[in-house]
Amino acid sequence: MSKTSLPVPKIGTRLHRFLYESERAHPEATGELSALLSQLGLAGKRISRLLSQAGLIDILGASGETNVQGETQQKLDALANEVFLDAFAYGQMVPAVVTEEMELPAHLPENEALGKYVVFLDPLDGSSNLDVNGGVGSIFSVRKLGGSGAVTSEAELLSRVSHDQVAAGYFVYGPSTMLVYTCGPETGVHGFTLDPSIGEFLLSAPNIRVPSRGMYYAANEGTIEEWREAPRQFVRSLQRHDKDKGRPYSTRYSGALVSDVHRILLKGGIYIYPATTKSPQGKLRLMYEAAPLAAVLEAAGGAATDGITRILDLVPTANHQRTPLFIGSAPDVQEATRLGRSVG
Numbered sequence: 001m002s003k004t005s006l007p008v009p010k011i012g013t014r015l016h017r018f019l020y021e022s023e024r025a026h027p028e029a030t031g032e033l034s035a036l037l038s039q040l041g042l043a044g045k046r047i048s049r050l051l052s053q054a055g056l057i058d059i060l061g062a063s064g065e066t067n068v069q070g071e072t073q074q075k076l077d078a079l080a081n082e083v084f085l086d087a088f089a090y091g092q093m094v095p096a097v098v099t100e101e102m103e104l105p106a107h108l109p110e111n112e113a114l115g116k117y118v119v120f121l122d123p124l125d126g127s128s129n130l131d132v133n134g135g136v137g138s139i140f141s142v143r144k145l146g147g148s149g150a151v152t153s154e155a156e157l158l159s160r161v162s163h164d165q166v167a168a169g170y171f172v173y174g175p176s177t178m179l180v181y182t183c184g185p186e187t188g189v190h191g192f193t194l195d196p197s198i199g200e201f202l203l204s205a206p207n208i209r210v211p212s213r214g215m216y217y218a219a220n221e222g223t224i225e226e227w228r229e230a231p232r233q234f235v236r237s238l239q240r241h242d243k244d245k246g247r248p249y250s251t252r253y254s255g256a257l258v259s260d261v262h263r264i265l266l267k268g269g270i271y272i273y274p275a276t277t278k279s280p281q282g283k284l285r286l287m288y289e290a291a292p293l294a295a296v297l298e299a300a301g302g303a304a305t306d307g308i309t310r311i312l313d314l315v316p317t318a319n320h321q322r323t324p325l326f327i328g329s330a331p332d333v334q335e336a337t338r339l340g341r342s343v344g
């Protein structure tokens, strides 16, 4: 995407207007990606409202189903999935959606003729926090779909989608609801806060940059006995006094990847979910958890690897493939990765 002079984003600018002005800065833009991001914004608003009512209407607890990951599906996982699929049901942009809640991609036939984007989604991240009113999020990744005609298989879908994400981001449903997204390092990372009184996302954090040194690390140390030596050594180094590196870091692990990564985006530090004996490939999913968050952190000056390889260099082989994840301030991720390459 070639860049001409970008307007200086004003705090309080509505998402719709921000998308419009960003588009004007890219003469080749067709407006479709902006429309898609607006539809994502609508889905985020609807889920935010659902969550705000969660304790009052019968939407907490398990749905009775098990998702493709073998996890107990929460009612809100299924509802959030529906809300996102409904958001893409029209508009001729998205012929296929891959989501954590469905084994096979959702096909939207009415969009097949003209649709040129595939969306990869974690409709509700951190759903084990729902019943305790903890922070949760939604994560999205948008890739271009090459070739033509209906997508008939997982292998064909992965062979036709662009390696680079044209947009990536998340919604974090905390004390307020925020949307954070990027369309690439050259356009930066921007945060919008939902004003429920007018039902609009308003620009509240333009051009976010992750601090190069942080204060926090996020990891489930309860599983540390299952980790390889390198991540163990790394976490011990975060706990040791080291004035130059601002250590020791404090631990903040919320049970929701989006909430933890959002804290690190703003305050610096690192989130790690290494491979374990129980999950030798890691737990988190590449296409709709690790890759979109890596795109956001890298566009904000941070880094993300699987402990050895840059997440954005990984070539996907399956829609629901898992990966270890080390993400956050670049010096911390690079240190953990050096250990990963040397100690293993």
Ligand code: FBP
Pocket: 071, 100, 122, 124, 125, 126, 127, 128, 220, 255, 256, 257, 258, 283
């Ligand atoms: P989902 O809730 O979307 O399955 O996401 C995975 C996740 O819950 C992350 O949000 C979180 O960081 C991690 O798994 C927690 O895993 P664990 O309970 O093993 O620490």
